[in-house]
Amino acid sequence: MNKPYSAASERNGEPILVLLRQWFADRRHVLEIGSGTGQHAVHFATAMPHLIWQSSDRAENLPGIRLWLDEADLPNTPAPLELDVMGAWPCWRYDAIFSANTLHIMAWHEVESFFASLSGVTTDDACVAIYGPFNIDGQFTSESNAAFDRELKMRAAHMGIRDTSDVDVLAASVGFDLAEDIAMPANNRLRLWRRRGAGS
Template sequence: MDKPYAPSCDNNRGPILAVLQQYFTAPATVLELGSGTGQHAAWLPAHLPHLTWQPSELADNLPGIRAWLNDAALPNVAAPIPLDMAAPWPALDFDHLFSVNTFHILAADEVARAIATGGARLPAGGLFVVYGPFNYDGDFTSDSNARFDGWLRARNPASGLRDQGWVVEQMQTAGLTLIADHAMPANNRTLVFRKA
């Protein structure tokens, strides 16, 4: 099959890797929530060989992820599993959570549900690393983010950029503390939370 392709994945993977290398330092299992096209799962773990990488996505998107993983043939990446972030998660063990460009796709209540589930399932010391565009104090950080938010809401009024402060509150309610907020290219951020 033709592999799905998102140019943004090629553009952001290097900066994302640089952040992950600071935090995912010990052998661990990382559950990637919303693996999208599968491009990150087919590239990032090659540079993090001490990790076991578990991709997950909505069932309809799994064939595309499998196509990327089949070509990459990385020994530390598990077969992708069906997982709806906003629905009950399947039983599986993981040490950390990682998600790229999902919070602005989901509705706010779905984001809150995913954070609550993740917080409940993470072990003590586990990290929840989230990459994407965020607002700060209710304001867009760039004109491009404002346009992107408008485009998202035109497609689905329930989607849109989330405010960083709101995400921090949801994480705190789920037992997670913000330990880092990294500025990334193209007006994105990487937020790193740790389970108490």
């Protein structure tokens, strides 16, 4: 098979990396949830060799991720893990979690499971960074996001752009407080939560 390719991942990789270089400077083990094509894993692991970047996704996406990882042949990208947020999670504890463009694809009960499961896979000083489109106070941040939300709901009724306040409630319920919320290109945001009491 040919390597899968996402033009969006190619475009947003560098803007995301600018922030992750700061936020993950003192991190060591990152679990990426929903690695998709695997492009982000290669891009970020190449740029931040101090990190062990653990990619993961549902079973059907793992072959494509392996193609990217095998071609890059980096020492800090172990084989991707099979991970469905409603299923079993890894036993390892990570000091950082990263996910891009996943929350609006999941059903809300899957988003709830995503956050509820964080306690079991994170260290006491962990942080969580999530990239994608978000609504603020129940409102779309752009006409393009409103159109995207309509497109998502036409694909599947359970999909849709999530509201920042709803997601913050889920994060807070497992001990993570919002530390950064950065507007990104194409009406996306990169949001960082830190475990309560872990410091700045």
